[in-house]
Amino acid sequence: EVQLVESGGGLNQPGGSLRLSCAASGFTVSSNYMSWVRQAPGKGLNWVSVIYSGNNTFYAESVKGRFTISRDNSNNTVYLQMNSLRVEDTAVYYCVRVHRYDAYFDYWGQGTLVTVSS
Amino acid sequence: DIQMTQSPSSLSASVGDRVTITCRASQSISSYLNWYQQKPGKAPKLLIFAASSLQSGVPSRFRGSGSGTDFTLTISSLQPADFATYYCQQSHSAPYSFGQGTKLEIK
Numbered sequence: 001e002v003q004l005v006e007s008g009g010g011l012n013q014p015g016g017s018l019r020l021s022c023a024a025s026g027f028t029v030s031s032n033y034m035s036w037v038r039q040a041p042g043k044g045l046n047w048v049s050v051i052y053s054g055n056n057t058f059y060a061e062s063v064k065g066r067f068t069i070s071r072d073n074s075n076n077t078v079y080l081q082m083n084s085l086r087v088e089d090t091a092v093y094y095c096v097r098v099h100r101y102d103a104y105f106d107y108w109g110q111g112t113l114v115t116v117s118s
Numbered sequence: 119d120i121q122m123t124q125s126p127s128s129l130s131a132s133v134g135d136r137v138t139i140t141c142r143a144s145q146s147i148s149s150y151l152n153w154y155q156q157k158p159g160k161a162p163k164l165l166i167f168a169a170s171s172l173q174s175g176v177p178s179r180f181r182g183s184g185s186g187t188d189f190t191l192t193i194s195s196l197q198p199a200d201f202a203t204y205y206c207q208q209s210h211s212a213p214y215s216f217g218q219g220t221k222l223e224i225k
Contacts, residue, residue, distance in 0.1 A: 035214070037162075044219040045154075045162065045205055050212055058212040061119075094161055102168050103209035104152040108161040 002026035002107045004095045009112030012085050016116070020080040022095030022109055030073040033098035035105065036080050038091035038114075046091075049080065050098060063089075085116045120144050120208050124217030130225040135196045139220045141189045141206035150210035151189045153182055156219075157202045165204075166191065198224075 008020040022034070036048040049059045049069040057069050068081040078095060092111040099106050121144040131137050141151065149169040154162040164173045166182035169189060179194040193200055201224050206217040 045156075045207075045216040047207075047212075047214045047216065050214070060213050099167070099209075102150065103214065104164060104167040105154070105162075105207070106164050106167075106173070108163070111161055 002097065004097065004107055004109035006093065006095050006109045006112040009093065009114045011115045011117065013118055014085060014087055014116055016085050018082045018085065018114060020082065020093055020095075020112060020114070022078040022080075024076045024078065024095075024097075027097070028073070029071050029076050029078055033100055033103070034069075034071065034078045035096045035098050036069060036078075037094045037096055037105070037108075038089075039094070039111075040088075040091045043091075048093070051078065053100070082114070085114075087116050090114060090116050119213055120147060120210060120215055122206055122208055122215050122217040124204075124206055124220050126220060127218060128221045128223065130223050131196055132225045133196050133198060135225075137193050137196060137222065139191045139204055139206075139222075141184075141191070141217050143187045143189075143208055143210075146186045147208045147210035149185050150208055151182070151184065152207045152209055153180075153191045154205045154207065155200075155202045156205065162205065196222075 003025045005023045035050040051069045066084045071078045095109040096105040097107040151169045153166040156162040170182045181192045
């Protein structure tokens with residue numbers, strides 16, 4: 001059974017850093033594309049970042065240069081390093097598996113809440 | 119970047135009704151269009167991928183259609199479990215943008 005379990009969310013101050021983790025089971029992250037999607041309170045879904053099988057990455061303009069997606073194949077885990085946090089980064093962050101060919105998001109984690117506030 | 123526009127943003131309907139949600143892309147995305155359902159406090163769930171393919175386990179009352187820039191999600195006979203928010207998403211190219219969502223409420 002495919003499962004994605006996020007962790008690492010919490011309260012942080014503007015300008016701070018946080019690392020989110022996404023532990024995968026039921027498949028290997030090394031052979032899949034993985035992504036992060038976020039949802040601000042009461043708002044819609046916003047795509048954040050993707051890591052492809054060759055470790056190529058892509059970011060939304062709003063987080064480029066501040067966030068870094070990576071994976072640890074030995075731990076079957078995907079990470080999102082979030083630096084220079086802003087109030088507008090406050091959201092639930094979902095880890096998602098991306099279908100390799102059609103790039104749809106077929107499995108989602110339960111989400112982890114990141115709150116940026118002074 | 120590709121912009122996705124959904125309409126309507128909200129919709130009231132009754133159990134048994136047929137409803138249609140539309141999604142328009144700012145440029146052609148072929149059939150790289152997906153639909154998700156989200157209930158309050160839960161992660162989104164994939165309903166339809168590649169414009170018209172039903173994800174495993176999703177009831178057949180959900181149907182997707184379209185190609186190019188214009189797409190629709192139709193629910194043929196609304197059930198109580200269908201009242202939720204629906205999002206379209208393009209997977210043609212990163213950044214993988216979503217529509218703003220359609221909240222389906224009980225009339």
